[in-house]
Amino acid sequence: MTPAAMTGPDPVTATGLLRRAAAWRGGGALVLLAAVALFPLVFTNALVTTIGVDTLIFVAAAAAWNIFSGYSGYISLGHAVFFGSGAYTVGIAARDWQLTGNSVFALLPLAAVVAAVVAVPFGLVALRVRRHTFVVVTIAVFFIFQLMAFNFSFTGGTTGVSSPFLAWNPGTYNDPFYYLALAIGVGTVGLSWLIRGSRFGLQLRAIRDDEDRARGLGVRTMRVKLAAFVISAFVTGLLGGLWFYFISQVLPQSGFDPQFDLSVALIAFFGGLGTVSGPVLGALVLIPAQQYLTEQFTNDYLSQIVLGSLFLGVILLLPRGVIPTSSEKITSWRARRSGRLAAAGAAGGAAAGAAGREDPR
């Protein structure tokens, strides 16, 4: 029997469906991108654009976290190490080299490189253990870094590091941060998409499913995991540097913030772990929601409780995240619909095919 006869649904229709779905996704992404790019032109209020910058930083941070944790299945709760390292790197450099004006942005690549360098020994130690032990090791490393920031003199101890005064127009102060965060976000999501379809991404997902089996099929797992960890750290450090100028100050508890670790993980879980669009959607929904709630209730604890309940609701109803669960629903709905359409026409042919089929079950 021919291979075409074994593939089930008519290949022409299946390709057509796939193409249409890809067109919808591409179109949706473009519309979303245009809306986000025009946002600061429409909403010029600094309070609103500040939320916009925060949201975009988390879009990129969650996408970067997902490149490592989402694809490999190694859940890191230590990414604040990279965020803080990036923030402190530009903070200390700006303080010691007394940079002002737009030249401060030239330091951002340095923040990314320092975070990536930190990720190498961190990864070589932590990636030897798996699952829960890995999570615990990342938390431990995170606290070591926070303690170091508190106690070293070059990090400024408890007073942290403040940036030099940036004499920019307060009305448009947020704009460069907004568009830089947007550019980093788009770049990271693009990278995440490239990696997901690549052999590197396939190796990461194989590690997520069964690391030992992957080794037995020739995957050099340590190298692959470490590469993803370093890429993820690079982007996170870049964002830490950007965030430092945005806030113009870094403290040990704000640079190395446990809330950051939980947030990026929550965002990715909410949107869909290991998907390209999940972390984007998660951050676009959760960060503004959190900020809105904080302003509505003025009481930080209450907004946290509301957010926590929302998360519990998602875990109950959409345990694998919004994107995978809803795409499954759509696929099964489509299959049912096309099944009904095909049933009438294909009944005769399917029976003939089944008879000659040596399909072991």
Add this chain to the structure above:
Amino acid sequence: MTALLRAERVSKAFGGVQALSDCTVEVARGSITGLIGPNGSGKTTLFNIITGYERVDAGDVYAGDRKITNAPPERAFALGIGRTFQLTRIFPRLTVMENMLVAAQHRGVRRWHNPLARAGGQADRRRATELLEFTGIAGHAKALADTLSYGQRKLLELAYVLVADPEVVLLDEPAGGVNPSLIQHISARIGALNASGTTFLIVEHNMDFVMGLCDRVTVLDYGTVVASGPPEIIRNDPRVLDAYLGTTEEDDDAPDP
């Protein structure tokens, strides 16, 4: 002529249990070698040692003339030693085709390549499709591996080990837990592969399967080789009957085809 694969005087203990002691097993190039023995006799431990999942306490493993003792799994695979697991291990959240491509990435490895290139070039996909057709599960190529039945998973595991063209394939109970018609199917496929040059080392409890397929059988008991030879000699060896507490004899009562 040196054997394609040889475990020489290998010993391995887990705590107080001696899983293998002074065990020597050879697999000749082009052969289908059977490895039998009661539960706990060390068959799977030997597999794990050859493929790098366990380290030896003593002894050596050779691939041809090359010593590969304690080589990690990825290196053993790169040297042309593929294996399947007793409890089938596939990648459940990858599609069947993606499962195939994980192993295919090491075909014709170049020193430098673009790590962000799409997974699976045309040649890899063609080879993967050929093997899926050969094992009879090509119709499921786009399905998540999680949706396959137990027997289909066995076939997928066999197919993706073959995708990198290994010289020798170690099969851990290929006929375990699958229905008789599928056993026939698997047996025929192994025979066909062997005819085209692939060497096999097979652990199996199904005596008809082993005796019908293998041209040499090694018997393990308490981690030691008690007998080794052609199947017709082995099936009448009193030491083997003893090791199996007479179960081989019952199997033999079944009418020969």
